[in-house]
Amino acid sequence: MQTALQPRDITFKQLRQACSNCSLRELCLPNELSLDEMKQVDELIGQGRPIKRGEALYRAGEPFRALYAVRVGFFKTSVVSEDGREQVTGFHMSGELMGMDAISADHYTCDAVALEDSEVCELPFEEMESLSRKIPVLQRHFYRVMSREIVRDHGVMLLLGNMKAEERIAAFLLNLSQRFQVRGYSSMSFHLRMTREEIGSYLGLKLETVSRTLSKFQDQGLIKVQNRLIELLDVDGLKQLVNSCQG
Amino acid sequence: MQTALQPRDITFKQLRQACSNCSLRELCLPNELSLDEMKQVDELIGQGRPIKRGEALYRAGEPFRALYAVRVGFFKTSVVSEDGREQVTGFHMSGELMGMDAISADHYTCDAVALEDSEVCELPFEEMESLSRKIPVLQRHFYRVMSREIVRDHGVMLLLGNMKAEERIAAFLLNLSQRFQVRGYSSMSFHLRMTREEIGSYLGLKLETVSRTLSKFQDQGLIKVQNRLIELLDVDGLKQLVNSCQG
DNA sequence: ATCGGGCTTTGATCACCATCAAGATTGCGT
DNA sequence: ACGCAATCTTGATGGTGATCAAAGCCCGAT
Numbered sequence: 001m002q003t004a005l006q007p008r009d010i011t012f013k014q015l016r017q018a019c020s021n022c023s024l025r026e027l028c029l030p031n032e033l034s035l036d037e038m039k040q041v042d043e044l045i046g047q048g049r050p051i052k053r054g055e056a057l058y059r060a061g062e063p064f065r066a067l068y069a070v071r072v073g074f075f076k077t078s079v080v081s082e083d084g085r086e087q088v089t090g091f092h093m094s095g096e097l098m099g100m101d102a103i104s105a106d107h108y109t110c111d112a113v114a115l116e117d118s119e120v121c122e123l124p125f126e127e128m129e130s131l132s133r134k135i136p137v138l139q140r141h142f143y144r145v146m147s148r149e150i151v152r153d154h155g156v157m158l159l160l161g162n163m164k165a166e167e168r169i170a171a172f173l174l175n176l177s178q179r180f181q182v183r184g185y186s187s188m189s190f191h192l193r194m195t196r197e198e199i200g201s202y203l204g205l206k207l208e209t210v211s212r213t214l215s216k217f218q219d220q221g222l223i224k225v226q227n228r229l230i231e232l233l234d235v236d237g238l239k240q241l242v243n244s245c246q247g
Numbered sequence: 248m249q250t251a252l253q254p255r256d257i258t259f260k261q262l263r264q265a266c267s268n269c270s271l272r273e274l275c276l277p278n279e280l281s282l283d284e285m286k287q288v289d290e291l292i293g294q295g296r297p298i299k300r301g302e303a304l305y306r307a308g309e310p311f312r313a314l315y316a317v318r319v320g321f322f323k324t325s326v327v328s329e330d331g332r333e334q335v336t337g338f339h340m341s342g343e344l345m346g347m348d349a350i351s352a353d354h355y356t357c358d359a360v361a362l363e364d365s366e367v368c369e370l371p372f373e374e375m376e377s378l379s380r381k382i383p384v385l386q387r388h389f390y391r392v393m394s395r396e397i398v399r400d401h402g403v404m405l406l407l408g409n410m411k412a413e414e415r416i417a418a419f420l421l422n423l424s425q426r427f428q429v430r431g432y433s434s435m436s437f438h439l440r441m442t443r444e445e446i447g448s449y450l451g452l453k454l455e456t457v458s459r460t461l462s463k464f465q466d467q468g469l470i471k472v473q474n475r476l477i478e479l480l481d482v483d484g485l486k487q488l489v490n491s492c493q494g
Numbered sequence: 495a496t497c498g499g500g501c502t503t504t505g506a507t508c509a510c511c512a513t514c515a516a517g518a519t520t521g522c523g524t
Numbered sequence: 525a526c527g528c529a530a531t532c533t534t535g536a537t538g539g540t541g542a543t544c545a546a547a548g549c550c551c552g553a554t
Contacts, residue, residue, distance in 0.1 A: 157403055456542075
């Protein structure tokens with residue numbers, strides 16, 4: 001099928017990949033952009049770059065040149081301590097921006113690895129920076145996105161500092177569910193892209209604890225687990241778990 | 248002494264409080280600002296605002312109008328979960344910026360409370376935002392500061408997710424020490440501004456564990472503890488503790 | 495100077511989760 | 525379709541830090 005690609009097919013593909021036509025626009029970019037402003041943004045953002053499952057989009061230490069927006073797929077970001085322990089700092093799905101940690105030190109401080117075959121849009125930072133000086137809403141947008149990341153990290157700190165294993169897992173499932181819903185996927189049943197170990201690293205737990213807790217939730221009728229397929233059976237029950245922690 | 252204040256004293260005081268004369272300039276602001284640019288910044292930033300020990304600079308939920316730079320003193324920021332548990336998200340000393348979490352939601356998401364009599368400079372955000380469009384290094388500076396906060400939060404996540412109590416406390420002491428040093432204070436002996444409970448909240452530990460661990464470090468000859476006065480006796484030993492965690 | 499409340503220390507016990515271990519299942523590559 | 529490696533589940537045990545408790549200390553208020 002690929003052999004029959006004609007020039008107009010390529011053009012069509014490029015068109016589809018322009019931000020102005022992208023269904024994720026409202027996730028990556030401010031929605032107040034005029035047509036002309038959108039065009040300027042379009043010109044900066046590279047065509048989608050495919051990343052195979054297991055591949056790194058970037059690694060800690062590499063020089064910083066661009067932020068990346070997930071177009072399709074799923075990523076984890078993680079930092080590694082001097083003595084080699086990995087901490088997953090986030091899972092990132094379509095429309096989310098990665099690489100903001102790199103601005104301060106001019107190199108990435110995380111690894112970003114695709115957990116399924118994915119595609120990202122490249123936002124060259126220097127260019128976006130100067131464009132954001134001409135387009136106030138764009139500048140505001142980047143400040144907001146970075147601020148949101150800070151708020152999110154504070155939430156994780158609360159989770160890691162105060163919650164018990166069951167609460168962490170319940171909060172994690174609800175968070176995923178909500179993010180899938182925003183993207184038009186089912187919020188009641190979804191496929192985990194990450195291993196139990198990666199979940200555990202993110203939540204400050206060991207993989208066995210993750211596995212056990214999921215089994216326990218299943219026994220309690222809160223969820224149904226089939227390997228990486230999760231079905232939420234009692235969302236309210238999960239929410240109660242998160243808030244009832246007298247830890 | 249205060250009764251003899253003359254107009255020229257007030258002028259002098261205002262002069263001293265201008266960013267251009269502030270010894271913390273290189274911590275709060277980019278150091279590439281021209282004289283003229285510095286003047287424009289000076290005009291935006293309000294005079295120092297005093298905050299008494301125990302008072303809140305702002306609280307979660309209050310509308311966002313400004314970022315704050317610590318001029319003198321010491322602050323904690325903390326988030327509170329729905330069911331009332333507090334998580335300290337950071338301790339902030341002179342030259343550090345607070346309030347960046349508020350940009351995304353347009354209200355503060357943390358409480359910021361002074362842990363000693365303090366003074367802050369107010370950076371009205373909208374004004375700084377538009378000024379940063381005219382002064383590229385200023386815009387870059389804000390992106391950098393926010394990025395640094397993200398990197399810092401990732402470090403805390405690593406600490407909370409992977410480290411044992413002793414490693415957390417050692418890392419915490421070394422971090423404080425290093426930040427005091429940057430500011431020209433002794434890195435070998437310093438006064439803790441926060442309670443054991445606040446340390447514990449930040450590090451995901453209970454106050455008893457903090458107390459016990461400090462005592463243990465003292466028994467091992469790593470530090471000397473006299474209530475809130477800490478003396479570091481074996482910095483290398485502490486560093487080894489942080490890195491040797493096979494957790 | 496004295497009192498009182500908040501903060502800190504230290505001890506004893508317990509719960510939660512990590513660790514170790516073995517087996518089951520999945521899914522990928524050939 | 526097969527086989528192997530990676531992932532997941534479940535069980536048994538132990539350690540770390542939480543919890544409960546009580547006493548001592550420091551500091552600020554009167």
